[in-house]
Amino acid sequence: MEMDCNSSAIDNLIKEPPCVDEYLGIIKRSPSPPQETCRNPPIPDWWVQEPSPALPLVNGYPSYEQQHSGYSQMVISFFYGGRLVGHVTTSYPEGCRLSLSQPSSHGEKLYAADTLEHVRFPSADTIQNDRQKQVTKKLFGHLERGVLLHSNKQGIFIKRLCQGRVFWSGNTMACKDKPNKLDRDEVVKIFDTNLFFRELQQFYNNQGRFPDSRVMLCFGEEFPDTVPLRCKLILVQVEQLYVRQVVEEAGKTCSSNPMVPVADETQHEQVYRIFQDICTTQRPLFRENQQIAV
Numbered sequence: 001m002e003m004d005c006n007s008s009a010i011d012n013l014i015k016e017p018p019c020v021d022e023y024l025g026i027i028k029r030s031p032s033p034p035q036e037t038c039r040n041p042p043i044p045d046w047w048v049q050e051p052s053p054a055l056p057l058v059n060g061y062p063s064y065e066q067q068h069s070g071y072s073q074m075v076i077s078f079f080y081g082g083r084l085v086g087h088v089t090t091s092y093p094e095g096c097r098l099s100l101s102q103p104s105s106h107g108e109k110l111y112a113a114d115t116l117e118h119v120r121f122p123s124a125d126t127i128q129n130d131r132q133k134q135v136t137k138k139l140f141g142h143l144e145r146g147v148l149l150h151s152n153k154q155g156i157f158i159k160r161l162c163q164g165r166v167f168w169s170g171n172t173m174a175c176k177d178k179p180n181k182l183d184r185d186e187v188v189k190i191f192d193t194n195l196f197f198r199e200l201q202q203f204y205n206n207q208g209r210f211p212d213s214r215v216m217l218c219f220g221e222e223f224p225d226t227v228p229l230r231c232k233l234i235l236v237q238v239e240q241l242y243v244r245q246v247v248e249e250a251g252k253t254c255s256s257n258p259m260v261p262v263a264d265e266t267q268h269e270q271v272y273r274i275f276q277d278i279c280t281t282q283r284p285l286f287r288e289n290q291q292i293a294v
Contacts, residue, residue: 045159045187069093070242071153071193077237078122081132082230085122089241090149092117098236099146099162116148121234136233139164139220143234147182147217151240156191156215160184167223170215171195179222191215196243200250210250213243 076098077087090096096117124140127133142164150157160166160182167179170190174180182188199211216223219234229235 043157043187043189070245071240072151073241074149074151074156075239075241075244076119076149079229079232079235079237080122080124080127080136081129081233082228082235085126088119090117090119090151095148095150095157097146097148100140100144121146132233139233143219149238153193155189155193156238156240157187158182158190158217159187164220167218167221168216169224171199171212179225191238191240193240193243200246213239213247215239 072093072095074090074096075087076090076096078085092115094115096119098119098121100121102118121140121143124133124136127136143162145161145163147161147166148159155172156170158168161184166182168182168188168190169180172189172192172195196211196213199208202208203210215238217236217238218224218232219236221227221232223232223235
């Protein structure tokens with residue numbers, strides 16, 4: 001089968017109750033975290049504030065000297081049933097709206113639609129397995145309003161607008177051992193850039209593992225859990241463009257004599273200079289023709 005999953009698991013997803021449009025009969029409903037300690041603290045809403053001055057953006061992969069724009073740009077990759085079906089690099093400094101269609105003008109002024117880039121989910125028609133395609137299209141019916149994403153030097157922020165549930169994983173997770181659900185209309189910091197660079201320095205000093213630069217969004221199904229990633233209907237991977245470049249540079253450069261950081265450099269500049277001359281094999285780099293690892 002296309003999804004390479006247990007047949008009964010897929011059958012359970014597509015079994016329809018008397019009301020076939022009932023969302024809870026299509027995707028397993030999950031309870032909210034039982035303890036308030038599992039919730040990330042609320043933060044200001046980026047999308048109801050006045051837009052900040054636009055930063056100069058570049059196409060593709062900018063040089064490291066232009067890292068400010070690299071922090072606001074995101075690399076977004078889409079996986080259906082564990083297979084890459086599309087990717088895009090955002091270019092709007094205020095962020096993007098990830099949804100199925102262009103938002104209507106009615107009732108959307110609050111979210112500054114004119115200043116946000118619109119990123120569409122790839123069509124489910126590319127899915128070869130008929131049952132997987134059927135369930136994915138039904139799930140799409142509950143993702144119409146989508147989510148808002150914003151990225152800056154502090155990290156990546158998200159706001160869920162859609163009816164369908166959205167689960168996530170990232171380096172700011174309050175609970176590492178249970179599914180993390182986004183509440184509707186609540187802004188959550190799902191990636192902390194400073195934490196990533198601190199862990200990167202610790203890794204260089206042999207004090208920890210290579211940090212993960214990726215944020216994973218799972219639409220409609222609990223995540224993270226014990227179900228293999230290749231069995232998830234809709235997964236979206238989000239990375240800051242600049243951080244992704246640092247990870248790629250760390251993976252392809254190799255030297256036994258790393259450079260000593262200059263005292264007056266910023267933390268991010270120090271890390272980049274160090275990783276210009278070291279080689280790491282702890283984390284295999286993402287390749288667009290590979291399935292997501294289990």
